[in-house]
Amino acid sequence: MIDDLHRIDSEITARMTDLVDLRRHLHRNPELSRKEFKTTALLRERYTHLGFDVRVRSQGTGALAELTPHGFDPKKHPTVALRTDLDALPIAEENEVDYRSQNDGVMHACGHDVHMTCAFGAAQALAAIDHLPGRIRVLLQHAEEIAPSGAADMIAFGALDGVDAILGLHCDPQLPEGVIGVREGALTASFDRFIFKVKGVSGHGARPHHTIDPIFAGVQLANALYSAVSRRFDAREPMVISIGEFRGGAVPNAIPDLVTMTGTVRTVSKDRRQHVRPLLEQLAAGVAATTGATIELDLYEGAPPILNNAALVGEFAEAARAILGDEGVYEIPLPSMGSEDFSNFLDHAPGAMFRLGTAKAGRDVHLLHTPLFDVDERAIAHGSKVLARAALRVLHKLADDRDALR
Ligand SMILES: [Zn+2]
Numbered sequence: 001m002i003d004d005l006h007r008i009d010s011e012i013t014a015r016m017t018d019l020v021d022l023r024r025h026l027h028r029n030p031e032l033s034r035k036e037f038k039t040t041a042l043l044r045e046r047y048t049h050l051g052f053d054v055r056v057r058s059q060g061t062g063a064l065a066e067l068t069p070h071g072f073d074p075k076k077h078p079t080v081a082l083r084t085d086l087d088a089l090p091i092a093e094e095n096e097v098d099y100r101s102q103n104d105g106v107m108h109a110c111g112h113d114v115h116m117t118c119a120f121g122a123a124q125a126l127a128a129i130d131h132l133p134g135r136i137r138v139l140l141q142h143a144e145e146i147a148p149s150g151a152a153d154m155i156a157f158g159a160l161d162g163v164d165a166i167l168g169l170h171c172d173p174q175l176p177e178g179v180i181g182v183r184e185g186a187l188t189a190s191f192d193r194f195i196f197k198v199k200g201v202s203g204h205g206a207r208p209h210h211t212i213d214p215i216f217a218g219v220q221l222a223n224a225l226y227s228a229v230s231r232r233f234d235a236r237e238p239m240v241i242s243i244g245e246f247r248g249g250a251v252p253n254a255i256p257d258l259v260t261m262t263g264t265v266r267t268v269s270k271d272r273r274q275h276v277r278p279l280l281e282q283l284a285a286g287v288a289a290t291t292g293a294t295i296e297l298d299l300y301e302g303a304p305p306i307l308n309n310a311a312l313v314g315e316f317a318e319a320a321r322a323i324l325g326d327e328g329v330y331e332i333p334l335p336s337m338g339s340e341d342f343s344n345f346l347d348h349a350p351g352a353m354f355r356l357g358t359a360k361a362g363r364d365v366h367l368l369h370t371p372l373f374d375v376d377e378r379a380i381a382h383g384s385k386v387l388a389r390a391a392l393r394v395l396h397k398l399a400d401d402r403d404a405l406r
C-alpha cells in the first residue's frame with residue numbers, strides 16, 4: 001500500500017495545473033443553492049471521463065459518481081464515500097483576480113469550489129490505483145448553504161446505500177496553507193431556527209391595561225431564553241441562543257397586536273439538542289401564562305452537530321503528517337458553533353470532516369462568507385492528498401474488518 005500512497009501523491013502533484021484550472025473555472029462560474037445545474041453537468045462530464053459511473057438527480061442538481069473495481073461484491077467489499085458540496089452564496093465578489101466570479105452577485109465565498117476540486121483530485125488519483133480494495137463513491141451535494149439543505153435529498157437518492165465510511169473537508173481561512181485541522185468528536189454545532197409569533201391585543205399607549213402587550217411579552221420571552229441557557233444547563237457544555245430579528249409595532253403611542261422573534265439555537269451534543277424544543281415550548285407557555293399573550297412557536301430543526309469518528313480523524317492526521325510533517329497537523333481545541341449539513345450523513349454511516357488550511361502568507365485573513373475570501377491554491381494539493389490517502393487506507397482497513405469503524 002505504501003507504493004499506492006506515493007502514487008496518489010505523485011498523481012496529484014502532476015495534475016496540479018489542471019486542478020487549479022478546474023478550481024478557477026468553478027470559481028468564475030458559481031451557482032446558487034438548488035441552481036447548480038452547470039456545475040453538476042461539468043462534474044458529470046469530468047467524472048465520466050475518469051471512468052466513474054455518474055447518476056444525476058432528476059432535478060439536475062446533485063449527483064453520485066462511483067468507481068467500482070472489477071469483481072466488486074457489496075457483501076464482501078467496502079464502500080468509502082467522499083463528499084463535496086456544490087453551491088455558492090449570494091455575495092458580490094470583491095477580489096480583483098482574473099478568476100473572479102462572472103456571475104454577478106454570486107460567489108464561491110465558502111470555498112466549495114476548492115472542495116469540489118479536492119474531491120476530484122482525490123478521485124482522479126484513486127482511479128489510477130490498480131486493484132482498489134473496494135468502491136469509491138463521490139457525493140456531489142447541492143444546496144449546502146440553505147435550509148432545508150440538500151443532504152436529505154442526497155440520502156433519499158441513495159447516497160449512503162452500502163456506504164461504510166464517509167469523508168469530507170472544509171476550507172479554513174484562519175489556518176495557514178500547509179496545515180490540516182483535525183478534531184475527534186464535535187467539530188461543528190447543531191442548528192435549529194425558531195420563529196415565535198407573540199400575539200396580543202392592540203390599543204392606545206396611554207392605556208396599556210386595556211391591551212395585551214406583545215412587546216412586553218416578547219421582551220419577557222427574550223430574557224427567559226437568554227437566562228435559561230446560563231441557569232438551567234451545565235456551563236461546561238455549550239449552547240447558544242441568539243435572537244436575530246425582533247419585530248413589532250409602528251408608532252410611538254400605540255401598542256401593536258403582534259411581535260415576531262426569530263433566531264437560532266446551537267449545541268454540540270445530541271443529548272443537549274434534545275432539550276431545545278421542550279425548552280422553547282415551556283418558556284413560551286410560561287410567558288403566555290403570565291402576560292396573557294398567545295405565543296406560537298415554529299421550530300425548524302436543521303443539521304445536527306458533526307461528531308467526527310475518532311479512527312477516521314486519525315487517518316486524516318496520519319495522511320497530513322505523511323505529506324506535510326508534524327507541523328502540518330493542527331488539533332482543533334474547540335468545536336465551531338457554526339453548522340455544516342455534512343452531519344446529516346453521519347446519522348447513517350461513520351464519518352469525519354477535516355479543515356483545510358487555506359490562508360495565504362502575507363495576506364489579511366478574510367473569513368468564509370465574506371466578499372474578499374480567497375484561498376492559497378497550493379492547499380488543493382494537500383486537500384486532495386489527505387482525502388485520497390485516507391480513503392485508500394480506510395478501504396484497506398474495512399476490507400480486513402468490515403466493523404473496524406463501528
Ligand atoms: Zn458556507
Ligand SMILES: [Zn+2]
Pocket residue numbers: 085110111112144170
Ligand atoms: Zn461551506
